[in-house]
Amino acid sequence: MTTTSREANWTKWMRAAVAGDSGAYRKFLHAVAPYIRAIARSRCRRLGILESEAEDIVQEVLLTIHLKQGTWDPSREIGPWLTAITRNKIIDVFRRRGRRIEVPIDDVMDSLQAEEELPELRPRDIDALIGKLTCQQQEIVRSISLGGASIRETAERLDMTEIAVRVSLHRALKALGALYRSSTGED
Amino acid sequence: MKTDELIIILSNDGLPRERLWPNLALGTAVGTLVAATLFFGAVGFRPDIAQAVQTIRFSFKFVVTISLAVTAVQASLRLSRPDEDFRSSTSLLVAPILLACAVGIELLVLPSGQWISKLIGHNARICLTLIPLLSIGPLICFMIVLRHGAPSNPGWTGATAGLAASGIAATFYASNCNDDSPLFVATWYPIAILAVCAAGYLIGRRALKW
Numbered sequence: 001m002t003t004t005s006r007e008a009n010w011t012k013w014m015r016a017a018v019a020g021d022s023g024a025y026r027k028f029l030h031a032v033a034p035y036i037r038a039i040a041r042s043r044c045r046r047l048g049i050l051e052s053e054a055e056d057i058v059q060e061v062l063l064t065i066h067l068k069q070g071t072w073d074p075s076r077e078i079g080p081w082l083t084a085i086t087r088n089k090i091i092d093v094f095r096r097r098g099r100r101i102e103v104p105i106d107d108v109m110d111s112l113q114a115e116e117e118l119p120e121l122r123p124r125d126i127d128a129l130i131g132k133l134t135c136q137q138q139e140i141v142r143s144i145s146l147g148g149a150s151i152r153e154t155a156e157r158l159d160m161t162e163i164a165v166r167v168s169l170h171r172a173l174k175a176l177g178a179l180y181r182s183s184t185g186e187d
Numbered sequence: 188m189k190t191d192e193l194i195i196i197l198s199n200d201g202l203p204r205e206r207l208w209p210n211l212a213l214g215t216a217v218g219t220l221v222a223a224t225l226f227f228g229a230v231g232f233r234p235d236i237a238q239a240v241q242t243i244r245f246s247f248k249f250v251v252t253i254s255l256a257v258t259a260v261q262a263s264l265r266l267s268r269p270d271e272d273f274r275s276s277t278s279l280l281v282a283p284i285l286l287a288c289a290v291g292i293e294l295l296v297l298p299s300g301q302w303i304s305k306l307i308g309h310n311a312r313i314c315l316t317l318i319p320l321l322s323i324g325p326l327i328c329f330m331i332v333l334r335h336g337a338p339s340n341p342g343w344t345g346a347t348a349g350l351a352a353s354g355i356a357a358t359f360y361a362s363n364c365n366d367d368s369p370l371f372v373a374t375w376y377p378i379a380i381l382a383v384c385a386a387g388y389l390i391g392r393r394a395l396k397w
Contacts, residue, residue, distance in 0.1 A: 062190070081270045085337065126193065169200050173197070
C-alpha cells in the first residue's frame with residue numbers, strides 16, 4: 001500500500017470515528033500505532049535510551065491523539081495533524097527526561113513512511129499512572145481492558161449505570177493525560 | 188497494560204469530542220459580556236458619543252479594534268491546532284496595516300505643529316489602565332477554552348489570546364476615549380495591548396501545555 005492511500009484510509013477511518021463509529025476508531029488506532037512505534041524506537045536508538053521505553057511513548061501519544069482529537073479539522077487529511085501530535089509529544093517526553101532534542105518534521109515523516117512492523121515491548125509507565133487513579137476508575141479501566149468487557153457489562157458488574165461508567169472512564173482518561181504531563185522528574 | 192488493551196479502552200470512550208470552534212465562540216461571547224459588564228458598570232460611553240459617531244476618526248477606531256479582535260480570535264483558534272503555525276495567520280496584519288494607513292493620512296491632513304499634541308492626547312494613562320483591566324475577563328475565558336487545544340507553541344498561542352482579549356477591551360475603551368487621532372491610537376493602544384500579550388504569553392506557556 002502506498003503512503004498516500006494508507007493515509008487516505010486513516011483519514012477515512014478518523015472521519016467515521018468523529019461521526020461516532022467506534023469500530024473505525026479502533027481500526028485507526030491499530031493502524032497508526034506501528035508508525036508511532038517506529039518513530040519512537042528510532043528516537044530512542046539515536047539517543048541511546050532503552051528501546052523498551054519506546055512503548056511508553058507510543059501509549060502516551062495514543063492517549064494524546066484520543067484526548068486532543070477535537071483539534072483535528074475533519075475537512076483536512078489526518079497525516080500532518082498526526083505528525084505534529086507525535087513530534088510535539090516526543091519532544092515533550094524527552095524534555096521531561098532531561099534531554100533536549102530537536103525532531104525535524106521531515107524526519108518524522110520519513111519514519112512514518114517506513115513500513116516496519118515491530119514487536120511490542122512491555123511498557124511500564126501506564127500501570128504506575130493507572131495506580132494513581134481513583135479506585136472506581138481503576139476498576140473500570142481494568143475491567144474494560146483485561147476482560148474486554150463492554151461498557152454495559154462493566155456497568156452491570158459494578159452495579160452502576162452505563163452513563164456513569166462512560167463519564168468515569170472519560171474522566172479517568174483525562175486524568176491519565178494530566179498524570180503523564182506531571183510525571184516530570186519522577187523517573 | 189499492553190498497547191492493544193489501551194486501544195480497546197480508548198475506543199470504548201464514546202463521549203462527545205471537545206470541539207474547539209464552538210467552545211471558542213462561546214468563550215468569546217462570555218468574555219465580551221464580562222468586559223461589557225465592567226465597562227458599562229464602571230466607565231460608560233463618552234458623553235458626546237452621538238456627535239462622535241459622525242466623525243470618521245472616531246468610527247475608524249472601531250474598524251481597527253474590531254478587526255484586531257476578530258483576526259486574533261481566528262488566529263488563536265488556528266494556533267491551537269498542532270499542525271498550524273504563524274504562517275497561516277497573516278490576517279493578523281490587517282489591523283496594524285489599517286492603522287498605519289490611517290496614521291499616514293493623518294500626517295498628511297494635520298498641520299505638523301499639531302502632531303505632538305494629538306499624539307500625547309489627554310487620556311494616555313486611562314488608556315494604559317483600562318485596556319489591560321478590561322482584557323482580564325476575556326483573557327481568562329480564552330485560556331479556559333484554549334486549554335482544550337494542542338498548540339505547537341503554547342506561549343505564542345497565549346500571546347495571541349492576549350491580542351484577542353485586548354482587541355475586545357480596546358473596542359469598549361475606544362467608545363469612552365475622546366482622543367480619536369490615529370496618532371494617539373497608534374501610540375498608546377499598542378503599549379497597552381503588548382502588555383496584555385506579554386501576560387498571555389507567560390500564562391500560555393504554562394496553562395496551554397498539553
